[in-house]
Amino acid sequence: MRSKKFFSGFMSRKSKLIAALALSGCILISGCGGGGEKKTDAGKAGEKTFVYGTMAYGVAMENVGTDPHDTYVGWSTLRYGIGETLFRFTESMELEPWLAKNFERIDENTVKINLKEKIKFSNGKKVTGKAVKACLERLLKMNDRAPKDLKIAAIDADETSVTIKTTEPSPSLINYLSDPYGCIIDTEADVKDKIVVGTGPYKAVKVTDTQIDLVKNENYWGDVKPKMDKITIRSITDGDTLTMAMQNGELDAVQGLPYASLELFGDTGKYKISQADTSRIYQIAFNYKTPELQDIKVRQAISSALDKENFTKVLLHGQGTPAVGPFPAAMTFGDKAVSAMKFDKDRAKSLLQEAGYADTDNDGYVDKDGKNLELRYLTYTSRQELPLLAEAMQASLKEIGIKLNVNATDNYKAVLKTGDYDMYAKAFVAAPTGDPEYYFTTHVLDSSAYNNGFYHSDAIEALGRELHNEFNPAERSNLAIKMEQQLLDDCALIYASHLRMSFVMRKNIEGFVAHPSDYYEISPALDKKI
Numbered sequence: 456m457r458s459k460k461f462f463s464g465f466m467s468r469k470s471k472l473i474a475a476l477a478l479s480g481c482i483l484i485s486g487c488g489g490g491g492e493k494k495t496d497a498g499k500a501g502e503k504t505f506v507y508g509t510m511a512y513g514v515a516m517e518n519v520g521t522d523p524h525d526t527y528v529g530w531s532t533l534r535y536g537i538g539e540t541l542f543r544f545t546e547s548m549e550l551e552p553w554l555a556k557n558f559e560r561i562d563e564n565t566v567k568i569n570l571k572e573k574i575k576f577s578n579g580k581k582v583t584g585k586a587v588k589a590c591l592e593r594l595l596k597m598n599d600r601a602p603k604d605l606k607i608a609a610i611d612a613d614e615t616s617v618t619i620k621t622t623e624p625s626p627s628l629i630n631y632l633s634d635p636y637g638c639i640i641d642t643e644a645d646v647k648d649k650i651v652v653g654t655g656p657y658k659a660v661k662v663t664d665t666q667i668d669l670v671k672n673e674n675y676w677g678d679v680k681p682k683m684d685k686i687t688i689r690s691i692t693d694g695d696t697l698t699m700a701m702q703n704g705e706l707d708a709v710q711g712l713p714y715a716s717l718e719l720f721g722d723t724g725k726y727k728i729s730q731a732d733t734s735r736i737y738q739i740a741f742n743y744k745t746p747e748l749q750d751i752k753v754r755q756a757i758s759s760a761l762d763k764e765n766f767t768k769v770l771l772h773g774q775g776t777p778a779v780g781p782f783p784a785a786m787t788f789g790d791k792a793v794s795a796m797k798f799d800k801d802r803a804k805s806l807l808q809e810a811g812y813a814d815t816d817n818d819g820y821v822d823k824d825g826k827n828l829e830l831r832y833l834t835y836t837s838r839q840e841l842p843l844l845a846e847a848m849q850a851s852l853k854e855i856g857i858k859l860n861v862n863a864t865d866n867y868k869a870v871l872k873t874g875d876y877d878m879y880a881k882a883f884v885a886a887p888t889g890d891p892e893y894y895f896t897t898h899v900l901d902s903s904a905y906n907n908g909f910y911h912s913d914a915i916e917a918l919g920r921e922l923h924n925e926f927n928p929a930e931r932s933n934l935a936i937k938m939e940q941q942l943l944d945d946c947a948l949i950y951a952s953h954l955r956m957s958f959v960m961r962k963n964i965e966g967f968v969a970h971p972s973d974y975y976e977i978s979p980a981l982d983k984k985i
């Protein structure tokens with residue numbers, strides 16, 4: 456059941472949206488001399504323009520720009536058609552060559568990548584092996600994740616290829632080179648005003664905290680040439696404002712709409728919607744430093760209390776898939792291969808009793824040794840699903856007698872450093888490289904940068920070492936399944952849902968398709984029928 460707080464918040468936001476739309480409509484009617492929709496900027500005569508509104512601009516507002524080597528900025532570089540990687544993922548998340556023609560594994564520590572002959576940067580310069588080498592070396596110097604992921608010891612290059620030697624066997628090297636930070640850029644060109652020279656169908660001409668302006672890359676190497684003359688990427692972080700901008704005709708397409716707003720764009724005579732289930736997982740880590748959570752029965756009780764089906768169906772308006780583990784069912788090592796605690800409130804209450812908790816003072820909350828079971832829940836607001844998940848968890852735990860104090864703050868990184876939380880909810884793309892190892896190395900190993908629950912398992916550490924040295928894809932999948940199941944058996948995390956990404960666009964937009972990787976958006980196929 457949804458809490459009263461949710462209904463109240465939803466209704467007030469919906470009322471605000473309706474009122475704002477009405478006001479905006481009045482302004483448009485009075486301002487356009489007779490009404491009708493405001494149209495997106497058509498540009499000069501004969502020009503094709505595309506205006507795209509998104510809440511995911513720069514991935515996070517501190518990551519604005521087009522330099523793929525700067526933190527997570529590469530997502531913008533890749534999403535908006537500015538840069539391309541040596542390899543990319545198909546819709547089934549399998550690797551295929553992109554800027555590369557092919558690769559050959561010389562030995563466990565050496566890979567030779569051959570480049571396509573006709574690749575050019577947007578400034579007209581040919582992309583050579585030496586240019587790729589310089590780009591990768593700059594990546595290793597600038598990016599904090601890349602050295603750990605790629606484990607590159609040396610790079611040799613000639614005109615048409617690069618040969619990469621790693622410090623240890625690296626089965627997933629090609630996968631990691633397909634990460635957005637692997638976009639190939641011209642390092643000899645100045646990075647000016649956060650603008651780089653890439654190989655994509657479009658090139659940036661202006662970057663601000665709220666907008667990226669793109670123009671057609673006249674030197675694009677691909678067989679399919681870019682069709683739009685100008686593209687504007689607008690950052691609109693308020694969901695209601697984003698909705699209004701799309702309804703008013705200010706945008707040609709939008710990503711990141713509040714789930715409650717999607718029903719406003721069901722008119723197939725005016726709009727189209729492209730959707731894809733992604734590997735972005737909404738998860739909750741238990742802080743193993745919290746004494747109460749060191750008891751597995753308490754973690755199991757909390758896990759059993761969340762109705763994931765109701766969360767995705769009601770609060771996410773069907774725009775999500777209930778999760779079992781970190782990976783979606785479509786992957787060979789995904790949800791169909793593992794099992795977790797099922798929703799069962801009665802079982803949750805019994806587990807708390809087994810752990811020694813009971814409501815001895817009839818205040819609605821269970822206690823033990825005179826102390827209520829009260830937990831601190833940390834999350835952030837930049838992903839619209841996370842506050843909804845917090846509300847669902849708070850209401851669910853109240854029903855089994857646990858008080859949950861929610862701290863939804865954009866200052867969450869500072870709180871993580873202090874350790875002042877008992878549960879931490881976040882969104883994360885679990886398989887951005889199409890390979891399972893990335894998730895484990897970032898989240899659950901002793902060396903993981905994002906092991907925010909301080910979880911440790913000897914079994915996980917041993918399996919992680921096996922996975923790291925295994926080259927056979929089927930065996931890698933089996934090892935991943937074993938690791939997932941161990942995490943679920945330990946109740947180390949709660950996996951709530953997988954994201955279903957939605958692009959809403961005007962009916963005349965073509966070639967704008969949601970991709971399960973969450974990487975690719977603007978492509979040469981994008982077109983706007985006039």
